[in-house]
Amino acid sequence: MAESILDRFDAVQVEELKVDSDKKLKVGIIGTGWIAEAHVHSYAKCPDVEIVALADLVPGKAEKFADDYGIDNVRFYPSHKELIDNEELDAVSVCTYNATHAECTIYALEHGVAVLLEKPMCVTLEEAIEIRKAEIKSGKVLSIGFQPRFDENMKMVKKIVQSGELGEVYYVQTGGGRRRGIPTPYGTTFIEKETGGIGALGDIGCYSLDMVMNAIGYPKPLTVTGYVSDFFGKNPKYMPKPEYAEKFGVDDFAAGFVRLEGGIILDFRISWAMHLDTPGDSLILGKNAGLRIPSTGCWNGSIGGPLKVYHDVAGKQVSTEIPEAKNDGDNFDKKIRSFVDAVKYNLPAPVPAKEIIYNQAILDGIAKSAALGREIEIHIPDLD
Numbered sequence: 001m002a003e004s005i006l007d008r009f010d011a012v013q014v015e016e017l018k019v020d021s022d023k024k025l026k027v028g029i030i031g032t033g034w035i036a037e038a039h040v041h042s043y044a045k046c047p048d049v050e051i052v053a054l055a056d057l058v059p060g061k062a063e064k065f066a067d068d069y070g071i072d073n074v075r076f077y078p079s080h081k082e083l084i085d086n087e088e089l090d091a092v093s094v095c096t097y098n099a100t101h102a103e104c105t106i107y108a109l110e111h112g113v114a115v116l117l118e119k120p121m122c123v124t125l126e127e128a129i130e131i132r133k134a135e136i137k138s139g140k141v142l143s144i145g146f147q148p149r150f151d152e153n154m155k156m157v158k159k160i161v162q163s164g165e166l167g168e169v170y171y172v173q174t175g176g177g178r179r180r181g182i183p184t185p186y187g188t189t190f191i192e193k194e195t196g197g198i199g200a201l202g203d204i205g206c207y208s209l210d211m212v213m214n215a216i217g218y219p220k221p222l223t224v225t226g227y228v229s230d231f232f233g234k235n236p237k238y239m240p241k242p243e244y245a246e247k248f249g250v251d252d253f254a255a256g257f258v259r260l261e262g263g264i265i266l267d268f269r270i271s272w273a274m275h276l277d278t279p280g281d282s283l284i285l286g287k288n289a290g291l292r293i294p295s296t297g298c299w300n301g302s303i304g305g306p307l308k309v310y311h312d313v314a315g316k317q318v319s320t321e322i323p324e325a326k327n328d329g330d331n332f333d334k335k336i337r338s339f340v341d342a343v344k345y346n347l348p349a350p351v352p353a354k355e356i357i358y359n360q361a362i363l364d365g366i367a368k369s370a371a372l373g374r375e376i377e378i379h380i381p382d383l384d
């Protein structure tokens with residue numbers, strides 16, 4: 001029995017496109033902080049890509065970044081606007097903090113430039129709607145930077161649900177996070193309201209949501225009851241520097257109860273810091289079987305153990321462990337390569353904003369419901 005189930009989850013072979021390096025894609029990087037390094041490393045593995053320009057608001061930061069990572073023959077700009085106005089670009093990576101995702105992305109799309117936008121999509125649903133409108137108007141590729149989409153175990157979660165093994169899905173639990181893990185490795189851009197916009201909710205919550213929402217086909221969120229807190233971020237004893245507690249302006253823990261189209265319930269909780277090791281595994285319950293996805297500090301391409309499907313066989317309650325899959329290559333490289341291919345060959349966005357707008361709607365709904373102290377309805381206009 002177990003073998004026949006596992007057979008159904010065999011990896012689908014994806015045909016790789018041959019790289020034609022005669023015409024090089026001209027790419028600009030907006031924001032030269034922490035994650036920009038991963039972008040330039042992965043672009044460097046694409047012989048058909050040339051990084052031509054870097055922009056950062058902090059004077060000298062883009063120049064130092066180019067020096068540090070040996071990027072030659074690039075031009076430097078003090079913001080996304082100058083970079084886009086002065087360069088003939090095919091694409092940009094938007095690697096800025098969350099609060100400027102929307103303005104950089106919209107400006108690039110309005111100027112006919114394709115965008116690979118780092119996660120989370122932005123801060124509010126209103127911004128996400130404006131991004132989608134700009135994307136549709138421009139006809140350019142916009143992909144959101146969820147590298148876990150390329151992870152074999154994350155793909156397996158989707159394959160299991162889509163195989164029909166679980167039957168009709170009616171309840172999903174997700175979230176996760178860590179006991180202590182407020183991100184301040186390079187300063188305070190994640191924890192200040194003006195730059196991060198949202199905290200754990202957006203930073204790692206968006207991954208958990210994408211894992212399960214992608215698996216169940218991104219049903220539309222309808223209503224949400226949300227909760228956020230900041231008991232650790234605001235307390236100097238839990239911060240690496242006391243002044244960080246004063247600057248802390250986002251959530252370090254969030255929870256939400258969401259009704260999705262199709263009568264599905266989504267129960268969500270996420271933590272940068274709490275007095276507990278984990279807020280639990282992710283679960284997908286269907287009428288025929290249930291799936292357990294063991295907890296991790298962040299579902300950005302890792303699982304805390306093998307996936308398990310719980311089902312009945314001839315009246316007996318059994319479970320099937322799905323062996324952990326090994327990745328062939330790096331997920332971040334795949335995220336960059338798939339974006340480059342989409343731009344070059346006019347393919348659909350690998351991680352479409354049309355889906356991720358629902359992810360953003362849930363994050364935003366949790367924040368807004370928490371601020372109001374009651375359940376709210378989510379309204380997402382049909383834009384296509």
Ligand SMILES: NC(=O)c1ccc[n+]([C@@H]2O[C@H](COP(=O)([O-])OP(=O)(O)OC[C@H]3O[C@@H](n4cnc5c(N)ncnc54)[C@H](O)[C@@H]3O)[C@@H](O)[C@H]2O)c1
Binds near residue numbers: 095203
């Ligand atoms: N995919 C991943 O694994 C991953 C990992 C870490 C961070 N991220 C995401 O990447 C984004 C950036 O994170 P980070 O850690 O690199 O942040 P960071 O604060 O280290 O760097 C962001 C940089 O963007 C610059 N910037 C902001 N607005 C700008 C503008 N309009 N024009 C030019 N430069 C601008 C800032 O000056 C800063 O140097 C965040 O949204 C984060 O969630 C993704």
